[in-house]
Amino acid sequence: xxxxxxxxxxxxxxxxxxxxxxxxxxxxxxxxxxxxxxxxxxxxxxxxxxxxxxxxxxxxxxxxxxxxxxxxxxxxxxxxxxxxxxxxxxxxxxxxxxxxxxxxxxxxxxxxxxxxxxxxxxxxxxxxxxxxxxxxxxxxxxxxxxxx
Numbered sequence: 490x491x492x493x494x495x496x497x498x499x500x501x502x503x504x505x506x507x508x509x510x511x512x513x514x515x516x517x518x519x520x521x522x523x524x525x526x527x528x529x530x531x532x533x534x535x536x537x538x539x540x541x542x543x544x545x546x547x548x549x550x551x552x553x554x555x556x557x558x559x560x561x562x563x564x565x566x567x568x569x570x571x572x573x574x575x576x577x578x579x580x581x582x583x584x585x586x587x588x589x590x591x592x593x594x595x596x597x598x599x600x601x602x603x604x605x606x607x608x609x610x611x612x613x614x615x616x617x618x619x620x621x622x623x624x625x626x627x628x629x630x631x632x633x634x635x636x637x
Contacts, residue, residue, distance in 0.1 A: 493589065494592045495615060497618045505595050509556060509593050509595055525547055531561060532572075543590050547589070553589070559595065583610050
């Protein structure tokens with residue numbers, strides 16, 4: 490994989506998580522375990538912990554995936570006020586990352602805040618995947634498929 494940082498964003502968290510699972514499964518060749526997979530929520534964990542995990546080499550595995558859920562820092566939303574995210578460290582990480590671990594940011598918002606310097610770096614140095622709302626027919630097919 491050329492660019493190992495991916496941002497998946499959109500309005501429907503379930504579709505974002507589904508896309509993330511597809512990408513992760515493809516990257517890890519379906520073998521997900523505690524040694525090659527880590528998931529964080531930015532409402533509960535500081536971004537520096539996530540970055541440290543991404544920079545740590547995989548243990549007992551060739552590849553590692555780090556999923557960062559609820560990455561509201563790329564939007565205008567306000568998150569947990571008890572956490573102090575180091576946005577300068579995140580920006581440097583995004584701009585200079587060349588590691589082997591796959592890092593996926595999940596943003597549960599239809600738009601990224603284009604005014605932020607962090608988002609400009611994100612657009613320039615990472616792969617962005619926008620998940621659109623399902624049409625009525627797609628939704629019906631998805632419900633049928635899920636129920637079967």
